[in-house]
Amino acid sequence: MTNYILKRLGQGLLTVFLTVSTVFILIRMAPGDPAVSYAGPLASNEQLAAVREQFGLDRPVLEQYWIFLQQLFTGNLGQSYSFQAPAMQVVFERMPYTLTLATSAILLTAVVAIPLGVWMSRRPDTGKEFGVNVLTIAGQSMPDFWTGIMLLTGFAVLIPLFPASGFATWGGLVLPTVTIAILQIALISRMVRREMTNNLAAPYLTVARSRGVKNSVLTWRYAMGNSAIPVFTALGTRFAAMLNGVVVVEVVFAWPGVGSLIVRALETRDYPLIQATVLVTALLAVAVQLLIDLAYPLLDPRVRLGKAATA
């Protein structure tokens, strides 16, 4: 088990390293000049050269990469150009907002999608199930910026129930959470239905039914117990993806998270800030993935106990 954890940890760190290295190279290949963004369009060539020298951008790319690697091991990725503060610190200040949004979105998804999927699996081919099915396809098809703007118009402008932007009060959490959750609920509930439909038709379920096990127990203990692993994995993976910043939704709702931060960092070609954001979110995503892997043995005895010799 310890070996397994160390192996997964090693793989995860390698993934993070390759990710930040790729991003380091890609942002330098992309068009745009940080010095122009920093010094403004009216700056003279001398001013631009001074800025480049200040940020170390006049050095060869390989040398810049070497400096970056040294920074990587000290955990200090340099000053953000636009915030004039350590890039890592800027990211860490934004991280709680994204964590809050991602957590509330994934909780709402789980609370709605699991019962909804179970409900659909138990009433196949009925009118109501068809209706819900159509709704989930619609939910899957609506782009989140559109959903976000519709919710903003509806519940912040026309009926001003919630604030339109920012996170000044807990009410501000509602619309961005719902916007993210609509898509996730549509995807996860259809997955729950598929898994449940398979498990409700499994031989062990028929045998359990034959010994008088009640329908509710068959559904929740047996079929859900066996559907839990893939559903949990999907929820975990989606949560990890949200930690990378729910970019579009954060921008639509002016949410002060990492998603809107990376948009700003990219716009201003703020290399240290881009690198710091990518580093932190990649680390978090790898950590969540590792936690999912570690939770498998708890959910599935076949993983926990391995293939034992036959008795």
Add this chain to the structure above:
Amino acid sequence: MNAATETPFREQPLLEVRDFQVELITDAGIIRAVDSVSFSIHRGETVTIIGESGSGKSTTAMGILRLLPEDLAVLSGTVLIDGVDISADPKAIDKVRGKTLALIPQDPMTALSPVHSIGSQLFEAIRIAGAASAKDKDALQARAVRLLEQVHIPTPEKQLKKYPHQLSGGMLQRVLIAIALASEPQLLVADEPTSALDVTVQGGILDLLLELQEQRGIGILMITHDLGVARLISDRIHVMKDGSFVESGEVQQIVDHPATEYTRTLLAAVPVLGPWDETPADARGAHAASGGSSATTTDPALTQTGAKP
């Protein structure tokens, strides 16, 4: 078995099936999978339905237990289980499931939930049977251990903590029989209980069923395609083909004097070597069609297994 002859048939049968019919709704239209079959099983009796794959024998059993999908199978006719008419009121089946009636499934490897322990699934059956309350952990444990001992599972306390994937097919089938026995059932429906098992453990499972029947006088409905199994365990045999019984009678009469060509083909399909038939049904069909020389009712393989007269 002997009990069957001792018990007067005047007594109410454990299972009485009259004009039972199952129609399956498929994409290709409605198929009559079971066509007006009638039979009965008394206390201590074993009645076997034998037939090839697709003959409707398993559908008959699953239909009687009302385990076919409700939206795909239309049942008609009368089924009385220990006097309870489960055909008139679909809810009546709940009164007999996990109480007077128990199922022993075809493939033990897929018949238990893989993420729940043997113990938790056995405890659940004991609770449903009302033999011990959920709160009384010691009583549950004691009852579970005794059930596993009855099906000859070694170190029962250890097995309760295990999960299905840690046990062999033969052991799992014993666990499933223990689960079935939790409620002290009167009637066991065994749907090809040995066909998924290794030849070496098949005999052990059948011996166990016979032993339990002798001890408790339960009635058994045995579904099989295997004449060796049928001959060993049955009092009466119904030969099924295309959804209806083509021949019915005492086991000896069917084996010695088959009345129909189909039964003769089934008999001919028993291989000479080895006491138990493990050949797939289609291979046996081909063997029979090629005029297998083993078409003999005095097959030593059958008598060597200790088949009863």
